[in-house]
Amino acid sequence: MTRILAINGSYRDDGITDQAVTTVVQAAQTAGAEVEVIRLREYPIEFCLNCRECTQQPGTAPGQCVQHDGMTDLLDRIEVADAFILASPTNFGSATALFKRFMERLIVYAYWPWAMHAPQLRKAGEPRKKAVLITSCAAPAILGRWAYGTRKQLQMTAKTIGAEPVGSLSMGMIAKQSHPVLPARAMKRAQALGRKLAGE
Numbered sequence: 001m002t003r004i005l006a007i008n009g010s011y012r013d014d015g016i017t018d019q020a021v022t023t024v025v026q027a028a029q030t031a032g033a034e035v036e037v038i039r040l041r042e043y044p045i046e047f048c049l050n051c052r053e054c055t056q057q058p059g060t061a062p063g064q065c066v067q068h069d070g071m072t073d074l075l076d077r078i079e080v081a082d083a084f085i086l087a088s089p090t091n092f093g094s095a096t097a098l099f100k101r102f103m104e105r106l107i108v109y110a111y112w113p114w115a116m117h118a119p120q121l122r123k124a125g126e127p128r129k130k131a132v133l134i135t136s137c138a139a140p141a142i143l144g145r146w147a148y149g150t151r152k153q154l155q156m157t158a159k160t161i162g163a164e165p166v167g168s169l170s171m172g173m174i175a176k177q178s179h180p181v182l183p184a185r186a187m188k189r190a191q192a193l194g195r196k197l198a199g200e
């Protein structure tokens with residue numbers, strides 16, 4: 001059975017990002033996957049301190065962070081997952097600060113001793129897990145995909161944790177209502193992505 005971990009960087013309960021994640025999750029569950037959802041807004045994660053203590057030792061397992069918070073537990077969940085749903089709205093042209101805070105803590109997945117010029121991703125030589133990327137923005141989706149950093153940041157997150165995107169959902173023009181409803185086309189795409197992630 002495929003074990004899927006969804007990591008959602010939206011601030012809002014039942015906003016468009018939550019709705020899209022829920023739709024992918026339900027489709028994956030129906031297709032037989034086991035899914036766990038992490039809403040970063042409910043998760044106790046501190047900011048990265050840029051101390052790079054966690055990057056000094058070699059190996060494929062995540063390095064040891066000096067902080068003791070929810071990230072320890074989240075890393076355990078990432079390690080055992082077979083596939084991921086990574087989601088974030090676009091705020092000021094980027095993934096949310098909530099998502100970025102989580103993303104920066106993923107430096108544990110880099111081997112980067114002080115003498116080395118650039119980091120080496122610990123999972124670079126390992127078989128890739130699957131990931132689905134979900135973004136949302138007020139601008140048209142096509143503009144959001146190419147003009148904003150959000151999608152690139154989700155791609156970078158997937159690569160860092162050893163995953164390869166197998167599909168994405170970019171939702172645009174959805175910020176004109178206080179309680180937006182997932183458009184039918186986005187729902188269909190989200191369902192297809194859920195099935196794909198579950199291996200159907």
Ligand SMILES: Cc1cc2nc3c(=O)[nH]c(=O)nc-3n(C[C@H](O)[C@H](O)[C@H](O)COP(=O)(O)O)c2cc1C
Pocket residue numbers: 010011012014015016017018089090091092093094135136137138139144174175
């Ligand atoms: C602080 C803030 C910044 C935003 N910046 C952008 C932006 O740069 N470009 C854009 O198209 N939409 C922007 N938006 C709109 C959000 O991307 C949109 O409302 C969001 O995708 C809704 O996600 P949610 O329903 O999951 O909260 C911004 C919204 C807020 C509140």
